[in-house]
Amino acid sequence: MSLSLSNIKSAKGSRRKAKEIGRGGKRGSFSGRGIKGQKARSGVSGLKALGLKRLVQSTPKLRGFKSMYPKLAVLSVGKLEGFETGAIVDVKKLIQRGLLDKKYKQVKILGEGKLTKKLTVVVDACSASAKAAIEQAGGKVEIK
Numbered sequence: 001m002s003l004s005l006s007n008i009k010s011a012k013g014s015r016r017k018a019k020e021i022g023r024g025g026k027r028g029s030f031s032g033r034g035i036k037g038q039k040a041r042s043g044v045s046g047l048k049a050l051g052l053k054r055l056v057q058s059t060p061k062l063r064g065f066k067s068m069y070p071k072l073a074v075l076s077v078g079k080l081e082g083f084e085t086g087a088i089v090d091v092k093k094l095i096q097r098g099l100l101d102k103k104y105k106q107v108k109i110l111g112e113g114k115l116t117k118k119l120t121v122v123v124d125a126c127s128a129s130a131k132a133a134i135e136q137a138g139g140k141v142e143i144k
Contacts, residue, residue, distance in 0.1 A: 072125060073104035077133045078113015080121065090122040115139075 001007070022031040033040040079099055083089055091107055094100040100107065109121060111129025118138035126134075131141050 070106055071104065072106045072108045073100050074108050074110055075099060076110050076112035077115045077130045080109075080115055080119060080134075081113070081117065083117065083119055085117045086119075087117075088120045088122065109134075109141075 019027070021027045022029075030040070038044055075094065080089060082097065082099075083093075087093075091100065091105065094107065095102055106124040108125035108127070109123050109130040110127050111133055115133050115137045119134065120140055120142065121134055122142045122144065124144050126141050126143060134141050
């Protein structure tokens with residue numbers, strides 16, 4: 001007799017018989033589920049979290065609204081006075097100078113303060129008054 005997939009058998013004692021529950025005998029009638037209650041019924045699911053009530057209650061819940069749009073960092077024109085004349089000002093240079101936090105990827109320039117130096121400002125947004133102040137000083141604004 002040759003060995004093939006149709007006549008392979010596992011070794012004796014390598015497999016244990018599944019425990020019969022609810023068929024009379026040692027684990028009869030209630031089958032280890034107790035007598036009544038939700039956990040005793042058939043087809044009950046979603047009870048895996050029964051012991052995790054404290055964990056669920058202690059985790060912080062999300063509240064409020066979170067915008068899907070990135071936040072613009074707001075910077076006034078007066079803060080740009082620290083740059084040298086003819087410099088190109090962008091987000092990286094603003095972060096290097098400490099005028100902007102690293103978490104911001106976009107910048108909007110507002111028209112507060114005075115600017116006397118000629119600068120090329122490359123930003124994501126700019127107010128009309130800020131644009132006028134930069135151009136009045138001889139610089140220009142490039143919006144990404």
